[in-house]
Amino acid sequence: MWHRLEHAYGPATDVPGLLAQVRDPLHAGAAISELNMNLYCDGRGVYPAVPAALPALVDLAEDPAVAVRPAVVDTIGDLAHAGRTAHPRDVDPGWAAAWARAVPRLLALLRDEDVEVRRAVTFPLAQAVDHADVPPALRARFAAEPDRSARLGLVVAHGRLPGGGASWPTGLLDHEDPAVRVAAVVGLRRAGVVADAHVALLRDPGSGVWDQAWWVRTGGAAVVWWLSRELREDRAARTRLMASWLPHPDPQVRAGALLACAHPVDGEQVLPLVADRLADEEPENRRVAATLLARARAPYADDLALAARDAYLPAADAALTALAALGDERAVAPLLDRLTGPRLGLSLHRRADEAWRLPLLEDVLAAMRPHSAALLPALRDRLRATADPVEQGVLIKVVEDWQRDSR
Structure with a gap:
């Protein structure tokens, strides 16, 4: 079968071997990296080999014996992002059905014992824009999720789904965790609801809760850049945030604030x-x-x-x-x-x-x-x-x- 399918670099005959290597702790990291490169590449399309490989990738994500499960989930997220954002003519016709079968299995990973898997899985679920069962599942998991970064991921993923609604994130504006409040503000803004005053409540953008989140993962500079991008046209809110972060004691936060100042303030x-x-x-x-x-x-x-x-x-x-x-x-x-x-x-x-x-x-x-x-x-x-x-x-x-x- 695989010789008739293609990925970014030609016939997908290497995919079965790479999938098998992901189960080998000695080769797992290199194998999932190569799979990501071959199947996802630059994200401009979904190649014919992707729908065929997706069930096997979900199998790997579900298997506690696989050492690189978070990286597998990240690859699934990359593929789902390509499926959502690429031009329809560049998306293989088999993708929609394969993705529809994968989503319920990914929802089950919200309750996985591995916290890194729970942190990662909100990335692919944030791409499930046509699946009405995802926002309620994210909301239901929030109260039971003990990990702060994973909980934050639930809020951010919910804010990226058009069917999520505004009532739940509005209720989070008074949450005890300032990072949750900010994530709720970002989600509401994506839904066209401005809740500006609460953005300024974030005083520590470099804290570990953000560093472990799937949309950041590179420290304070990336957090600041992300929030600046999310605020986009709200020059006043961006200005207040940059002004509070330019003197921040963390040099990475200062770096992010400087980079964000390239946009109008x-x-x-x-x-x-x-x-x-x-x-x-x-x-x-x-x-x-x-x-x-x-x-x-x-x-x-x-x-x-x-x-x-x-x-x-x-x-x-x-x-x-x-x-x-x-x-x-x-x-x-x-x-x-x-x-x-x-x-x-x-x-x-x-x-x-x-x-x-x-x-x-x-x-x-x-x-x-x-x-x-x-x-x-x-x-x-x-x-x-x-x-x-x-x-x-x-x-x-x-x-x-x-x-x-x-x-």
Whole structure:
């Protein structure tokens, strides 16, 4: 059978062997990883081999002897996510029936003895948007679930299902666990119900309850990013959260808050706190802070002048760019060092990710036009020395513009 089915890399003849290896503790991790890659790949479709493999994957998820059951459940979740989000023409016709048979078995895993399985299984169940029996099962399990992270997963999964309704999450807004309150707020917002005041009740986004959740699992930065994404258009709520987290003692939470500030926030409240991060103990946080200030043309020249001497060169590059974009005279000396040294460190090429694009060298030098007399000799020397055609084009334009001004 398998030779007639395909996964992302061709005939699925390797699937039976990989499924068998998942039962071998020595090879289980590598085998489920390879299965995920072959069956899920980039999630843009559901391949013909997937409906055939799904029952066997659920078998593995149910078997206490399998050492990597949470990873198996994660793979099922990835496949279910692809089945929900991919274009219908890219979903194998057998997927819907296979998935319908799998959902009741996954619901049974809500009561599994392994807490990591219970934490993971809300991921695939959150994709069961056409199964009316899932939201009531999630609600019923909540009271009996002893694990805080698994309980949180029930709330988040419920909020992603269109048939869940608003009454249950509304009742959770007064729950004793602040993380549950926030998860309820997120679910209500997805249902079009705004309950903003309760979002601010979360004071510890880096706590372990989030780190164990299937939609985060990578610590404080990811929690902050997730909440920022969920709040999307509510600029006021996002601003309050970022303002409370930028000075947070956990560097990962600060990192998440800085990254989230790439999306619109109230600059008057947030940018002073971003400027404080120019002295952050984490080098990457300093770089991101300087990048945000450069993009905003934020008037924190005194802080940027100090940060332009950062020993972490990417942070120094971003701070110098931000300082020069303000046309500040204190950018002259470090710019001369860059123009006459082996490492320019300023952006010549536009990035695809506009949210993190530093001002380009051409824009920076345009802002430094009032200091052209001090910089022009170094620009001419660099133009003669460089072999980079993009850099040559930028320097030629700037030199010509400045020479016209000096006439």
